[in-house]
Amino acid sequence: MTAPIREDRVREPAYGRLAPLPPPLVALAPEAMPHAVHLRAAVALAGRFPALSGVDLSVDPGEVVVVVGPNGAGKTSLLRTCAGLLPVTSGEAVVLGCDLRLDRAAVRPRVGLLGHTAPLYAELTAAENVRFAVRAAGLASSRAEPALERLGLVGRLRRTTVERLSAGQRKRVALAALVARSPELWLLDEPHAGLDASARELLAAILCEAAAGGATVLVASHEPEVLRAQATRTVAMTGGRVTGEAPAQPAGLRLAEPTDDPLAVGGGVHVA
């Protein structure tokens, strides 16, 4: 574990005291599943168009990988492929131990995808949306409340229909659904778009905690500097391929040993 560079704690976001993330749904067995994501020369089609044209990428459990690249580079397609939404036509593609070429539906309940459009029903309230997502995953609806509180969706906000929420608030509802479901693989496409500073900070803490709990995080972003602190790696894409890779930046947020200090966010996250 990397030692914290400074002892300053992340300021607690303006969303109240944070409850710990629920444990991952399925215990990860690193020896049985060396990579959370393993793509070798993977080609994926979006319709007839090759959205990924030979991607090589391996991501270990617990990693936070940021995917960068220009528009049309294949970042979103990479996330959608990992979620089992796009068919892989050649190459190797194994996500969470599921071979996507054989059965891409098997991996879906184990991943959480936050795309450009939040998977929310406009006529349902924030609480109803999160409860639906939780119950659809076969989990107890009691997991919804702590997640809503964690994202600051309390009081009248949780009873407001999504169509009346701002873009940032909608994103928080979608994130609350992810937190409540606690997936093994988080796939986030431009997650910071529309979020205010406090919410970005909270998202950082959530991602750190999810990774510390063994989950894997893949983030496509045009703002890699926002996530530089949390990322273990940055991967560059162009033309549907991975064209470069950079290790974690030396400064910024680092996961520290869990602490029982109630003021610490995410069980001990420190910022440089």
Add this chain to the structure above:
Amino acid sequence: MWRDALLVAGKDLRIELRSRVALWQVLPFALLCLVLFAFALGPGEKALRAAAPGLFWLAVLFATVLATERSFSIESGEGTRDGLRLSGLDPAGIFLGKAAALALQLAVLEIVLWAGIEFLFGVRVHVAWLALVASVLATIGLASAGVLYGALSAGLGVRETLLPLLVLPILAPVLLAASRAWAAALTGAVGAGVGWLRILGPFAVVYAVLGVLLYGPLQEAG
């Protein structure tokens, strides 16, 4: 599968109760169809009474297309479509849930519509059980076929115009059989009415089974 069906049906009905699209758009549309058909047939009381079952089911048929369109428009965004595929819900359960929610809306619409027909055309049902069984079977058939073809056209930019083209010819046997069964229920000709139930029953079963089997592949293709 049943748990998933209940969850999806509850979600669709909750959305409908909140948006009231069926109440403020589908139901008035169906009532308007009835009144316009009556205008087209003229003021003859005898002709109106004879045509009442056909007009009723034709209005229900058009309302089915609108309600099906609405049922899929709530998941027309990429986010909600992907969300449903990633949710872990059994596609068969999603089909059954959506079909059940649609059938319940159609059942309410049929009750109101028939009350309107009784008031406007002065007709009375003589064999209530026949009308009820015909309605239940026809409603299951309409909802099942509607959701199946709704899934087929979901995700296409031309869904709104494609759905009626796909579904109306398929639902023609339901229109015919339900109209004849209801005509028999009005006149008391039970034997003739039961014969038409033999079309409505298999239609409902076939489309319910097809929906359970094909909804998953159709969802993927969409």
